[in-house]
Amino acid sequence: MSYIIDRRLNGKNKSMVNRQRFLRRYRGHIKDAVQDAVNRRSITDMDRGEQISIPTKNTHEPRIGHGQGGRQHRVYPGNKEFNTGDELEKPRGGGGGQGSGQASNQGEGEEDFTFAITREEFLNYLFDDLALPNMVKQSLARTKNFKTRRAGFVSEGTPNNLSVVKSMRNAHARRIGMGAGKRRKLKELEAALADAENRGDSGAVATLKADIADLQRRLKKIPFLDDIDLRYRNQVKVPMPTSKAVMFCLMDVSGSMTQDVKDMAKRFYLLLYLFLERNYEQIEIVFIRHHTSAKEVSEEEFFYSRETGGTIVSSALKLTLDTIKARYPVEEWNLYGAQASDGDNWNDDSPICRDLLVRQIMPAMQYYCYVEITPREHQTLWHEYEAVAEHFADSFAQQQIVDAGDIYPVFGKLFQKRMAT
Numbered sequence: 263m264s265y266i267i268d269r270r271l272n273g274k275n276k277s278m279v280n281r282q283r284f285l286r287r288y289r290g291h292i293k294d295a296v297q298d299a300v301n302r303r304s305i306t307d308m309d310r311g312e313q314i315s316i317p318t319k320n321t322h323e324p325r326i327g328h329g330q331g332g333r334q335h336r337v338y339p340g341n342k343e344f345n346t347g348d349e350l351e352k353p354r355g356g357g358g359g360q361g362s363g364q365a366s367n368q369g370e371g372e373e374d375f376t377f378a379i380t381r382e383e384f385l386n387y388l389f390d391d392l393a394l395p396n397m398v399k400q401s402l403a404r405t406k407n408f409k410t411r412r413a414g415f416v417s418e419g420t421p422n423n424l425s426v427v428k429s430m431r432n433a434h435a436r437r438i439g440m441g442a443g444k445r446r447k448l449k450e451l452e453a454a455l456a457d458a459e460n461r462g463d464s465g466a467v468a469t470l471k472a473d474i475a476d477l478q479r480r481l482k483k484i485p486f487l488d489d490i491d492l493r494y495r496n497q498v499k500v501p502m503p504t505s506k507a508v509m510f511c512l513m514d515v516s517g518s519m520t521q522d523v524k525d526m527a528k529r530f531y532l533l534l535y536l537f538l539e540r541n542y543e544q545i546e547i548v549f550i551r552h553h554t555s556a557k558e559v560s561e562e563e564f565f566y567s568r569e570t571g572g573t574i575v576s577s578a579l580k581l582t583l584d585t586i587k588a589r590y591p592v593e594e595w596n597l598y599g600a601q602a603s604d605g606d607n608w609n610d611d612s613p614i615c616r617d618l619l620v621r622q623i624m625p626a627m628q629y630y631c632y633v634e635i636t637p638r639e640h641q642t643l644w645h646e647y648e649a650v651a652e653h654f655a656d657s658f659a660q661q662q663i664v665d666a667g668d669i670y671p672v673f674g675k676l677f678q679k680r681m682a683t
Contacts, residue, residue: 285383292379296387297670313378389537393679394507394598396628396657408499419494433491440484448477507596507628508546509538510582513564514603516553516573523635526666527602528565530633533673534600535561548585552578558585575607575643576614583622592626599623599630600676605641616646624654631676632660 285292344350379387415428451474458466511531515524538545549564550556553571556578582599590597607615624630634644644660651658661672 285379289387293387293390296384299384313376385536385540388533389541391679392537392541392674392677394538394542394596394629394677396596410497411500413496413498415493416496417490417493419496423494423497425493425495428493429487429491432493433487436488436491437484437486441481444477444481448474448481451477506544506546506594507542507598508548508590509534510548510550510585510597510599511535511564512550512552512556512578512582512599512601514553514573514575514578514601515551515567515570516606517570518573518606519570519604523604526635526663526669527633529666530602530635530663530669530673531600532565533669537673537677548582550578550581552581556581573607574611575603576611576618579615579618579623583618586623586626596628597626598628600633601631602633602635603643604636605634605643607641607643609642612642612646615643616649619647619650619658620653624650624658627657629657629659630654631658633663633672633676634660635663637664 415425451470455467455470455474458470511534513527513531519527535547538547547561549559549561551559551564551567551569552575553569554574554577555571558581559567578601586592586597619630632644632647634640640662644662647658647660651660659676661675663669663672
């Protein structure tokens with residue numbers, strides 16, 4: 263059996279078909295490598311490409327070989343030891359290797375196969391099988407979103423919308439319809455002509471030939487393509503329901519949040535930002551930072567500002583609620599929230615946070631997730647949020663991050679694509 267592999271260049275890309283086949287085959291290895299890369303990277307280079315290494319033993323192609331056994335006739339030049347009919351022992355296993363170098367007692371190994379994936383491929387593997395939960399299409403009475411749809415064929419239109427196939431079918435049907443009677447009459451005349459020639463009736467032959475010539479001339483006058491045959495593809499604009507969504511990102515920047523904890527929170531939000539920007543066209547992101555007071559900030563300030571202070575988490579929830587009422591009507595938007603904190607909060611404020619979520623915020627939310635970044639035992643805020651999870655099991659989730667290695671697995675759990683119910 264022979265395998266032919268096409269290694270010709272496809273445009274500016276080298277062996278694109280083979281590359282895609284290779285990426286599909288080693289999908290599992292690449293996803294593991296991408297996850298490891300996310301845990302190693304800093305915030306600034308989170309969305310670049312990556313060098314992927316795969317053990318060489320995993321890239322071997324299957325081969326079919328002939329085993330030992332059977333009768334074989336071979337000619338060995340320079341043989342001085344054996345004669346015809348002598349039996350040879352099978353080679354024993356465990357022979358020496360073919361490599362060169364010093365012996366070692368550290369086992370066996372092979373060099374890894376290393377290749378690069380692009381930024382787009384990296385993000386594809388990074389966010390594979392992830393989606394915003396409970397996304398629904400909101401029908402808007404005043405929607406400005408339209409989609410062009412096919413609406414059959416019309417007899418008038420622009421040349422670029424001309425349907426050649428439909429026009430030729432119409433022309434063929436018209437020629438058949440207009441010429442069917444004439445062709446039937448032509449066959450009758452040709453049969454009569456043959457009969458007259460057999461009888462030797464010269465007068466009838468001349469008359470029939472003239473009639474046949476006239477009928478053939480009339481058939482040729484039927485146009486191959488007429489204006490009435492032309493058909494154009496009709497396209498109309500129809501209003502489309504939209505899937506507009508807004509994500510509220512709430513980050514605790516109080517004094518209890520150490521720099522390491524803040525860096526992990528920023529990495530989580532950067533993953534979320536890349537995920538939303540890549541997978542959703544109509545998405546808005548509201549960045550809210552809070553300590554004793556909350557403030558809506560820009561993307562740059564959200565990730566790089568060093569402002570700090572005490573901790574009153576309810577200030578961020580109240581600002582979120584006010585922003586929803588002012589700018590994002592529930593009947594028009596899919597509302598999402600993501601909150602990151604070390605869980606440390608003013609003692610009297612945690613019950614207020616619970617009440618705000620249960621009574622006002624969660625009834626409007628499609629999904630809300632809380633991430634507690636702490637290696638310690640859960641704080642009061644976590645226990646209050648457990649009561650929220652009891653009321654909204656399908657739309658509220660909470661996870662704990664202990665170190666940087668937990669960021670991507672936790673992100674995957676929170677936004678894993680769910681089966682439709």
